[in-house]
Amino acid sequence: MLAYDAMEIELKEIHEFPAQLKLFERPQDLQFEIDGVRFVNGVTIELSIQKTDHEYFVNGRCLAEVQMICARCLESATLKLSGDLSVIAQIDEPRRPGRAGKSGKRERSEQFEDSEELVQLDQSERLVLVEPVRQALFAEVPRKPLCREDCQGLCQKCGVNLNSKTCDCHKGVSDSRWEGLGDLLEKNGRA
Ligand SMILES: [Zn+2]
């Protein structure tokens, strides 16, 4: 397995297919940001690359450990993101005279699907993965991140973090005035 340290692949330099590649990008070198997400250890990208006459098929997985704010207790939550990436990179073929008659028409790959991104390479055949990687990870960012599945959240009354403390707020008769707020915070059912 070859290792690269930038989110860019020189496809021309690969001579054996299918090729397995592993790339690693440090947090400080990441060329993108996702709102509300802090990358802890960078992003690992595992790729499998196949080549036909006209295209490279780049499939892989992006792995990242991130920190987000837990939607229930508002503490920092560490989460693992794992997103799939799929790019078809079309090779730039200069039109040479006398060649058009043979296979002038470029057929669009039958494997092409909506989820795949189509990229037109230039002569250098350098594939930049910044945007595909960002999209793959962005798709995996939870809308409601939780520090853990059974996070108890904050007490709706006194605000203590119920993961680490208990309070006496719910021992008596429940206060109906707070139920509306509970719905709002989607914390009902755990009161
Ligand atoms: Zn939490």
Ligand SMILES: [Zn+2]
């Ligand atoms: Zn309380």
